[in-house]
Amino acid sequence: MTTTKRVARRAAALAAGVIAVAGVSLVNAQPAAALPNLTINLSGSGIVVGTEWANQNYGGAYLQYEANRNCTLMVTDSDFADHILPNGFDGLPYDWDNDISSFKNWANCLTNHFDADGLTGGQTGLLNDGNVPAGYNDRTESIRWS
Numbered sequence: 001m002t003t004t005k006r007v008a009r010r011a012a013a014l015a016a017g018v019i020a021v022a023g024v025s026l027v028n029a030q031p032a033a034a035l036p037n038l039t040i041n042l043s044g045s046g047i048v049v050g051t052e053w054a055n056q057n058y059g060g061a062y063l064q065y066e067a068n069r070n071c072t073l074m075v076t077d078s079d080f081a082d083h084i085l086p087n088g089f090d091g092l093p094y095d096w097d098n099d100i101s102s103f104k105n106w107a108n109c110l111t112n113h114f115d116a117d118g119l120t121g122g123q124t125g126l127l128n129d130g131n132v133p134a135g136y137n138d139r140t141e142s143i144r145w146s
């Protein structure tokens with residue numbers, strides 16, 4: 001093994017150790033269901049187009065979605081989408097699937113919540129601010145804005 005390779009492997013091992021320690025401290029500090037606040041860029045950034053909260057009435061952890069423009073006023077198009085919410089498949093110690101309970105729109109957007117990944121399964125239809133309708137509470141796995 002070359003010196004370069006050894007250094008790379010050592011760096012990888014150190015990084016893995018840091019991640020493992022961070023994961024343990026997260027688990028120890030908070031219940032397993034605790035979710036982090038995250039900002040997600042859909043296409044560019046700088047303009048908030050939607051905010052999704054884990055609890056009803058805009059409470060608990062949130063996902064903030066940004067883009068580089070407003071939604072168009074036409075509601076038959078698809079301005080932005082998150083096809084897969086942040087979840088454990090990336091090795092993350094949390095999972096935003098099936099947790100969203102309220103949301104707000106910004107920048108002329110309306111939000112459509114889908115039951116499954118990739119804008120599939122049942123959907124709420126485009127809605128204005130509020131709690132996710134009872135039948136879709138804690139079921140969202142992908143989102144579309146128009």
Ligand SMILES: [Ca+2]
Pocket residue numbers: 053054055056098099100101138
């Ligand atoms: Ca919830």
Ligand SMILES: [Ca+2]
Pocket residue numbers: 098114115116138139140141
């Ligand atoms: Ca679901």
Ligand SMILES: [Ca+2]
Pocket residue numbers: 071072073074075076077078079145146
């Ligand atoms: Ca639109």
